[in-house]
Amino acid sequence: MIKAVMVMNTQGKPRLAKFYDYEVSLALPSSLSSRAENVSNFVEADAIFGLDSRLVYKHYATLYFVFVFDSSENELAMLDLIQVFVETLDKCFKNVCELDIVFNYGKMQTILDEIVFGGQVLETSSAEVMKVVEEISKLEAASNAITFVPKTVSNWRGR
């Protein structure tokens, strides 16, 4: 299963941190930025995340996308999954950059929740994910619109 998903910038500031395994601690691997560009994307992570942990990361512009997983996942498939995640973000924000991710924390989490569910990969098509994310946004917007007006009105009346 996937143990953790993290997004952080090149300075090591976390932008998203989601843990599916309670034993995993919040120690972000800060050594990533010291790695050269053209080397493999795997880091031996047993020391940080416990036995049978692998870590794979991908570097996009100012952001590192980090997935921690165990032997039930395929390393290359995880790299592909990062790609799916980033593609979805890109579709969602139209040329995603770090600021989009900073200001749309909630949305990013929604996207991730659609792809990874309790440590399991449930969706690998970014189109499907986008569909769901839009539905959820609509639902949220609708619930806000409906409730906001009556409440304000009732407040006036109550006065």
Add this chain to the structure above:
Amino acid sequence: MAGPSMMETLFQRTLEDLIKGMRLQLIGESAFISKAVEEIRREIKSTDLHTKSIALQKLTYLNSLHDVDMSWAAFHAVECMSSSRFADKRIGYVAASQSFNESTPVLLLITNQLRKDLTSVNEHEASLALECLAKIGTVDLARDLTPEVFTLLSSSKVFVRKKSIGVTMRVFEKYPDAVRVCFKRLVENLESSDPQSLSATVGVFCELAAKDPLSYLPLAPEFYRILVDSKNNWVLIKVLKIFARLAPLEPRLAKKVTEPICEHMRRTGAKSLMFECVRTVVGSLSEYESAVKLAVVKIRELLLEDDPNLKYLGLHALSIVAPKHSWAVLENKEVVIKSLSDEDANIKLESLRLVMAMVSESNIIEISRVLVHYALKSDPEFCNEILGSILSTCSRNFYEIVMDFDWYVSLLGEMSRTPHCQKSEEIEFQLIDVGMRVRDARPELVRLARSLLIDPALLGNPFLHRILSAAAWVSGEYVEFSLNPFELAEALIQPRASLLPTSIRVVYLQSVFKILIFCVNSYLSQTETLADLEPEVPDSISQRENSEASDLASVRALFEREHDEAFNPGVLDRPSTDNSIEDIGNAADGDGQTSTFVSFRKNGFTRESIVNLVNLVEVAMRPLSVSLEVEMLERTCNILGLIEVLKRELPAVFQNEKVLEKEELEVLKLIKLMNDAFSEELGPVSTSAQERVPIPDGLVLKDNLADLDEVMGDVKLPSSSSFSLESPYNGQRMDPASCNVQSKEDSEASSESTSLLAEHRKRHGLYYLPSEGNGTISNDYPPANDLKSGDTNQDDTEDFVKLTAQSLVSKKKPNYAKPRPVVVKLDEGESVPVVLKKRDSRDDLLSGAVRDILLGDDAVKLSSSIKGKEKVNADPLDSKENMHDMENSSHRKSSSRRSKQRPHRKERGQTNPEKLGVEKEEHGGKVKSKSSHRHGRQKSRQKAEGSSDIIAETPVIPDFLL
């Protein structure tokens, strides 16, 4: 009342405001956060759910990225979860999944809310509840919500169904009995036409099979069908992972799946799937020669890729295949060895592991040599990786692959001198371990110890101190093998030894003590022979000794035991010693000392040399006798005491008189006694030795020792800094009283040490930097690896390739001139204790439940269909029949199997999930509503019919499909 609420609503900062504010803040991030939390604490108390939820959202954000505590807001999260507005509900659920754990008290309150949302018509609400359950599901939640999950497992909405499949993993893990309810539906989903549900189901089975593969063996036919039919790479990868775990358990299954896996390997364009096929073959199907060959071809493709990820994974796969098929590594050895100088640390490390996997007793020498050479040129981290792997490989199983210990000892020396070497602890251990275990290696060890101790440059490198400690110990313990003990003693008391920490310095001092005694004893026994003592003398000695027995009571036994052999005139304690020394003497040409060997043996322990040594040691020890370190003080006093005794009792020696007086035999005896005590051989100690000591009666081991802390609290670790680097004599400043007394000696000592320096320089023509040098590491330590040009590196690589090619290809064992020396091993109890992995009882429950479902149910159904006494007999018979059927049907395609099997009513439960599915359809909706009830009944029935259960549960590996 409404006023403040509306104000809050209108002017509340949203999450976005918070993030923006944090980016613009000028007061410092932590101050900003604590202000924000204060605000949140106020807002979250609002009666307006919308205000509350936004506050909670902000808190969740701060908790996730800035580690702010949010456990106090648990109840607010529950409130938001119950909101009728989706946005608020979602915030509540996210907060709950993020912050709740087993010990959250309000967890009990959410069961009903979860149940309500799980059954909601809004699929997104159900999805929220499922996500929450997957993350924080406890035993209680899993138990109470199992029926709802069961219902959702056959939901018509794929969106919900796939998530409910995902949640079963958590539910099973927490509440194994849920298996009895949900498992069949889960299995049904393996046949789902919807790719998402299928993918989710396979993922769940992959996780379950990772914990306990045996239980899922009966589902092999389903997985096989997916393996053959599916086109989805994600699903295939997961199925391959399942087979990688099932195949080792059932050889027929392995045979069956090999071909389809090879087919995928050949056909697929996806590297991930290809790699997974390779890994499955090399990991679990390594007996199938043709499959492994194909896999190795694919590995080679990976190795030749430019993408470092693929190269790394290729090497990784190679390291899996290496233990069973070393030819695979040989075929790719060039790539492997070239990867040693790759810029990617992962690749380097992986290829190092592979190189070490190729090591055998016939090529260890060459490989180690080249690797140490590599280490010289690598970055410090990798250098230590190399050294570490050489050390661990060579020491494996009591130095199993080391044939030539002289070589190994010199290799240890070479490694110690490698710049960046940080493996001193391991080297220290091995130097001592080899010394204790391998008698034949001792002369070489002493030689190595000499060369390490005598090199003053090494003293400045703190990483080497541990090694020097081992060298000092070796030189003291095995001094009888030394060509020139005087030199060793001088090296041990050299001025720069003051750079060492106290803990190591004391080892030096103890070794000086041992060497001193050895020298004096050797000299005296020599003189004894020369003086041509009467053979009766030993008797008279022992008589006299007896008369003084009361004084020496404690050591007498030891003396009595040993004095017979010890007093053999003209021979050292160990008759073997002389021979072995001569061996080295002859072997050690070019050492510059060989020529002096014979003369040393004859004139070695001359009176002058002994006097000289004693004086030298005394001079070096004097300043240490005021050391502040207790350990050092004590050992120095021991040495000085010995010297004093010598001088008083042996005036003949020190006052230039040739004849040994009778009274001096007293001290001779003493020296012999001490020498014998030190000659007692120290052996390796088994790690389990302590356990084998019987506990004496009346000794309470489990006494509470807490009050010891108070006593121990006062004891402070000696600080190494208390001994100054600049001057070893600074103790005097602390002690003005002794200043006058010692001032003369002080000047004498310093002049003496400079003359000592000069002497050493003359003798070795090297080393000994001025002792007034500040002793920092940087100056006097040889510069770190000067990087050679890439060309030479390349050459080295090619050399290595050739070398290993030769040594690896020629499988014949090289003939060593001498046989492998004996390595002392203790009983097998010394081997590393195997830690038995204790299985989680919950896992056992889970697998038990799964087996009940897959195997146990049959017994129930069988026994219900076959009546009375026949039951027990019928079972094996029946299964045979089934097997027969299966064998028949295995020749047909899986699609025809179903129809063929349908008429056999009695085997309908025979672990065939397809059949179960059919049965469900027949019963329709009834099953759904009643199922949990029915399973409960079955359970009790199973208990009642324990005997048939046992028969069914003994691993009946179903034969179908194979």
